[in-house]
Amino acid sequence: MRVTADRTVCVGAGLCALTAPAVFDQDDDGIVTVLRSAADGGDGAAAREAGLLCPSGAVRVTDAAG
Incomplete structure (x- = not known):
């Protein structure tokens, strides 16, 4: 599982x-x-x-490891 977050679009909710x-x-x-x-x-x-739940779409979780 790969977890990423795009800090440039995060709204801090x-x-x-x-x-x-x-x-x-x-x-x-x-x-x-x-x-x-x-x-x-x-x-x-x-x-x-x-x-x-992320309102800005900054958080992404995928099954792929790479």
Whole structure:
């Protein structure tokens, strides 16, 4: 599973960090940061949900590793 976040389109809503705190956080400006991919010990189901909830489409979760 590959988890990415486009920080240039993030609006800082924080749904990703609330939904999957093991995978996402926010920096001091409220912009998304990926802590770890779901494959690296994060919660895959929560990461997928965060991707669906993201209002700006900044969070992407795919099954492909590369």
